[in-house]
Amino acid sequence: MDIPDIAITLLKVVITVNVVLLHVAYAVWCERKVIGHMQARLGPMVVGPHGLLQPIADFVKLFFKEDVIPTNADKPVFFIAPVIGVIAALSSLAVIPLWENFSIANLNIGILYILALSSVGAYGIILAGWASNSKYAFLGGLRSSAQVISYEIAMGLSLVGVMMLAGSANLSDIVNAQAKYPFILVQPIAFFVFLMSVIAETNRPPFDLPEAEAELVAGYFSEYSGMRFGLFFMAEYAAMFVMSAMVVVCFLGGWNGPEFWIFSHVPKIVWFLLKVYGLMFLYFWLRATLPRYRYDQLMGIGWKIFIPLALANIVITGIIKLL
Amino acid sequence: MLPQIFFAYFAVVITVLSILVITRKNPVHSVIWMLVLFVHIAALYIFLNAEFLAAIQIIVYAGAILVLFLFVIMLLNLKKEEQERKFHGYWPLGVLAGTFFIVFFILILSKISVFPKLGPYSIQAIQSEGSIMTIGKVLYTDYILPFEIASIVLLVAIIGAVVLAKKRIE
Numbered sequence: 056m057d058i059p060d061i062a063i064t065l066l067k068v069v070i071t072v073n074v075v076l077l078h079v080a081y082a083v084w085c086e087r088k089v090i091g092h093m094q095a096r097l098g099p100m101v102v103g104p105h106g107l108l109q110p111i112a113d114f115v116k117l118f119f120k121e122d123v124i125p126t127n128a129d130k131p132v133f134f135i136a137p138v139i140g141v142i143a144a145l146s147s148l149a150v151i152p153l154w155e156n157f158s159i160a161n162l163n164i165g166i167l168y169i170l171a172l173s174s175v176g177a178y179g180i181i182l183a184g185w186a187s188n189s190k191y192a193f194l195g196g197l198r199s200s201a202q203v204i205s206y207e208i209a210m211g212l213s214l215v216g217v218m219m220l221a222g223s224a225n226l227s228d229i230v231n232a233q234a235k236y237p238f239i240l241v242q243p244i245a246f247f248v249f250l251m252s253v254i255a256e257t258n259r260p261p262f263d264l265p266e267a268e269a270e271l272v273a274g275y276f277s278e279y280s281g282m283r284f285g286l287f288f289m290a291e292y293a294a295m296f297v298m299s300a301m302v303v304v305c306f307l308g309g310w311n312g313p314e315f316w317i318f319s320h321v322p323k324i325v326w327f328l329l330k331v332y333g334l335m336f337l338y339f340w341l342r343a344t345l346p347r348y349r350y351d352q353l354m355g356i357g358w359k360i361f362i363p364l365a366l367a368n369i370v371i372t373g374i375i376k377l378l
Numbered sequence: 379m380l381p382q383i384f385f386a387y388f389a390v391v392i393t394v395l396s397i398l399v400i401t402r403k404n405p406v407h408s409v410i411w412m413l414v415l416f417v418h419i420a421a422l423y424i425f426l427n428a429e430f431l432a433a434i435q436i437i438v439y440a441g442a443i444l445v446l447f448l449f450v451i452m453l454l455n456l457k458k459e460e461q462e463r464k465f466h467g468y469w470p471l472g473v474l475a476g477t478f479f480i481v482f483f484i485l486i487l488s489k490i491s492v493f494p495k496l497g498p499y500s501i502q503a504i505q506s507e508g509s510i511m512t513i514g515k516v517l518y519t520d521y522i523l524p525f526e527i528a529s530i531v532l533l534v535a536i537i538g539a540v541v542l543a544k545k546r547i548e
Contacts, residue, residue: 132410163508167433174441178413181445185406185452197452200445207441224510 067159071148079292080110086339093343120281125188128278132186137276137283140179140290147172147297152227154310154323165226166218169301170211173256177203179290180258180275187278195274198264198350205357206255212365213248216372217305230309237308244368246306248361253298255357257291259338261345264353299334303327381425388422405451409444416440427501430509 084099084106091098099106124133150165152158162168177200184196218224220241221232232238239246255262276287303309312318312326348356395415402408416439423432504512517525 129404129406132406162429164429164433164510167430167437171433171436171441174437174445175413177441177445178448181448181452182406182410185448193452197449200449204442204445211437223508 064159067157068149071153071159072145075145075148075293075296076289078296079289080114082292082296082335083113083288084110085335086342089336089339090343093340114285117285118282122281122283123278125278127188129186129188132182134283136179136183136186137279137286137290138179139182140176141286141293143172143176143179144290144293144297147294150226151297151300151304152230152309153300153327156227158227161225161227163223163225166214166224166229166305169297170207170214173210173294173298174203174207176290176294179287183279183287184275187275189278191273192275192277195277199258199275202258202262202264202353202357203256205354206252206361209248209357209361209365210252210256212362212369213245213252214305215365215369216242216245219369219372219376226304226309230304230311233308234311237306237311239306242306242368242372244364244371246302248365248368249306250302252357252361253302254338254341255353257294257298259291259295260342261348262353263347264350295335295338296331299331299338300327302334303330384425385422388418388425392418392422406448409448409451412447413440413444416444427504428509430513 087109088098088106099109102108102112124130147169149159150162150168152161180203181196181200184192184194184199187193217229217238220238221229223229223232229238258264276284279287307330310323310327312321312323392415395411395418398411399408399415402411416435420432420435420440423429423435499512499516
């Protein structure tokens, strides 16, 4: 690797991270709008036309807020916990192929890299809960780590079927293998298990037990304020974006779109983004529609339904591939 | 030159981190340093062109085992154990054993002059078909017996855990 290559990679990193952070900011606005309209409200309307400048106002507010640290909190751990979450979510972007030949790093172990980083992301949550020196935060952290570990298994297992069909763990190869038809048609069970596990993995409703407001105030980040709170928010939405992109890459055909009439002239990135936006909308839709699960139900679904389903899917895929 | 610098960095940092892990008073801090240590070991695997091993190192050790460590440490009340001296009395023995092994290894390594012949799995061979496929093929052909034994051992452990958990309820 010589200097021009490094410069191009750096440029790619800067562009991707900035575009994703912009998406994160407007995903929050979009969520408030969508949920507002679903509940027959207007959502944010005051700052800018239809509240379009709301994310900027929120950012400025979070940035200038006083940073409160609880007494007897473990300060170094308290400081690094939100950073771990953000770094894990943003580093996952490195392997996601946004369109043909555009991924920052075209790793052969792309899927494993994403799984590894999502398991590192759990440390941000569990350490935040522990370092806050607060019962609510601690319980939220414990719940969340148990949830994330359980659903990671189902997540990993449901991707095995995709890897078997594509014959590779490289995300670009997986998209290329879906040139004719997306894998959702041949792997419906894996798609369902992966989608649900992803929602649990990112701590989103109806599986947002770690931050169950009614019981735990705000869960693991109860004690955080100002920009550190903002970092947790950013980590959650960045993880949603990354995981939606994973669903698109592994099951919905990635950047591939319909190839007839005027559709074949549309840039590939548009198809990719449209699918990602659809999945983000699904996140908001579920949050507006479904009540929260009970904790034992959540663990029961994960271990007794999703993991056996994912295992059965591997066996069935294997048998069909042999025939 | 660059490879040597990289290796020196990782060797030094891994040693320092290992010492940090065993000298922290607070067990949660030990676990955090261990996490950093695992990431460095994974980097060392990537350095050796074993990217699959690196990913597994992070997923299994950092993602599963270390989180369980953290779980257990947080649920135990370690305040009392921290003050007791019973965990700190063995260090002279440890230093003795450590020095013995360091001298032992240095003596052995200084005697080695002939390097073994390279096997069929050179870096080019692995890169041509990917490290996952190479490891899979070797595991399911040449090393099928140890692989199956390992899986039976794990199965026994799972059954043991279930039995232990069931006893409580009755």
